[in-house]
Amino acid sequence: MGLDKRIFLSPPHMGCEEERLVQEAFESNWISPLGPQVEAFEKEMAEYVGVNGALAVNSGTSALHLALRYLRVDQGDIVFCSTFSFVASANPIVYQGAVPVFIDSECESWNMSPSALARAFAHYERMGKLPKAVIVVNLFGQSADMSAILRICDQHGVPVVEDAAESLGATYHGKASGTFGKFGVYSFNGNKIITTSGGGMLVSDDREALTKMRFWASQSRDLAVHYQHSELGYNYRLSNVLAAIGRGQLGVLxxxxxxxxxxxxxxxxxxxxxxxxxxxxxxxxxxxxxxxxxxxxxxxxxxxxxxxxxxxxxxxxxxxxxxxxxxxxxxxxxxxxxxxxxxxxxxxxxxxxxxxxxxxxxxxxxxxxxxxxxxxxxxxxxxxxxx
Missing domain, CATH: 3.90.1150.10 (Aspartate Aminotransferase, domain 1)
Incomplete structure (x- = not known):
């Protein structure tokens, strides 16, 4: 092995603003999950990509899981998913007891092939069992051909979840990647274009849906003085400290x-x-x-x-x-x-x-x-x- 320093594939790139905002979180003693940094991060992300709202969570995988639950993906349902992706794109399908069906890439974008998607729809339409959702993955910083994909999905009335974990900041026809489907998902893992060390964001124009998923992501705690839970929930929220890092990173995206x-x-x-x-x-x-x-x-x-x-x-x-x-x-x-x-x-x-x-x-x-x-x-x- 050479003696030169290690060159990594995609290491974190931190600046001064992240440190300042983290210090702000420390000085306020708002360390535990939720807080003003989380709220500000969500607001700033929604404004950056041009949607009505955002929900900060602890990973992109959690965001995908929440989206599928909201779309009522359940035991035995079918979900179409890009095959050319990391396993996290499909694991939430299995969390819900549903069955993934994988769709190939195309040469033009390396992302989901509209022709393969159309054939998959035709196959399952003949069987009388359309998918509950389609997860489109945007790889290596590039959007899929969302116009063609949405045209096919809209014809069948099937919602799209955009796994834009790798494509935050990319655009397609001038619109932000991750904002074409019913829901969009970003990742802030350590190797992503911006990072919170670990974290994710769910974005949508549907504020009502985001409110419901925010409830689920916070252990589904009912409005009561005591701890009361009427629905299954998850510990999926992003911490105030990590959100502070995200705000600093977003500023230099x-x-x-x-x-x-x-x-x-x-x-x-x-x-x-x-x-x-x-x-x-x-x-x-x-x-x-x-x-x-x-x-x-x-x-x-x-x-x-x-x-x-x-x-x-x-x-x-x-x-x-x-x-x-x-x-x-x-x-x-x-x-x-x-x-x-x-x-x-x-x-x-x-x-x-x-x-x-x-x-x-x-x-x-x-x-x-x-x-x-x-x-x-x-x-x-x-x-x-x-x-």
């Missing part, structure tokens, strides 16, 4: 997006003309954040696989990772139905086979990025591949 897009552009200029290298495309009428720089490497043309590049980077103390393993290939979901992009072509499986993500943190220096690029070019040259 646009700068973080600009930095990550610049990092992507430098990678693209340095590597896009290598044989077999293909960067994640930018969907028409959208503005991705490039949360992670993702690409595919075709070994037939590159003379090397994405896995071998990841190993070469690891030897130089540089973290890179494969793209998501499709959920329909996970042992947990081996019995679930899957609809590929076309009858004989699975886009997500090919992306998993050839894809990788490069270090993309907004605090990545040009010097460190040059280390990443140099390592890739060196291993390519050692294989006899010319630029």
């Amino acid at each position: 646009d700068k973080r997006i600009s930095a990550r897009r610049s990092i992507f552009q430098r990678y693209y200029l340095a590597l896009s003309n290598l044989d077999g290298f293909m960067f994640m495309p930018e969907l028409a009428n959208s503005l991705p954040t490039r949360w992670l720089t993702a690409l595919t490497v075709n070994p037939l043309y590159a003379g090397i696989s994405s896995g071998e590049i990841i190993e070469a980077l690891a030897e130089e103390n540089i973290e890179a990772r494969p793209v998501w393993k499709p959920l329909h290939l996970q042992p947990l979901f081996k019995d679930c139905k899957y609809f590929p992009h076309t009858q004989d072509k699975s886009i997500s499986e090919q992306l998993f086979k050839d894809g990788l993500c490069l270090p993309s943190g907004s605090n990545l220096s040009e010097e460190d990025q040059d280390r990443v690029i140099k390592c890739i070019l060196t291993v390519m040259n050692s294989r006899g591949t010319k630029k």
Whole structure:
């Protein structure tokens, strides 16, 4: 392993405002869950993405769970979900006793394929059992083709939950990712474009729904002097201290997006003309954040696989990772139905086979990025591949 410092894939990027707001929370002694920082964070997030309201919770997974419960997803129901995603996108379906059905990606956005979605609807319509909801995942900082997806879902009267955990700050036709469906979900995990160390946000124009889910997220405590509970609830709320961090992070989100897009552009200029290298495309009428720089490497043309590049980077103390393993290939979901992009072509499986993500943190220096690029070019040259 090289002696140079470790370069991480997407580390937290903290500033001074976060520390000031946390100190404010400490000075007020408002440390326990809820408080003025939480309320302010929700208000500021709703204003940033342009919705009526927001609900701060302890994870994006919790937000998805609350959304599915509100939509009355229950035992034996079907929920369509993007297959090309992290397991947290589908786990809440199982929490509710429902059955996930996985939908493939498309080449244009790497996100949910409208054609696969249409075939899935046609299949279950013939069976007389439409899904209760559709979870659309927006990966690596880019929106799915929401116009086409909403058109299909609206035709069948099925609500959409937008898992925008990776796409906060991205836009599609000038509108914020996460605001197209009935509910949108963001994540503030440590590797996201902004972080609260751990946390999430549920957004919607439906204030009544948010009020109900806020009740559930706070252990469903009834209005009484004593502790009384008439409904099942959860301990899902975000703490006042973590909300303070989130407020500071939200204030610099646009700068973080600009930095990550610049990092992507430098990678693209340095590597896009290598044989077999293909960067994640930018969907028409959208503005991705490039949360992670993702690409595919075709070994037939590159003379090397994405896995071998990841190993070469690891030897130089540089973290890179494969793209998501499709959920329909996970042992947990081996019995679930899957609809590929076309009858004989699975886009997500090919992306998993050839894809990788490069270090993309907004605090990545040009010097460190040059280390990443140099390592890739060196291993390519050692294989006899010319630029």
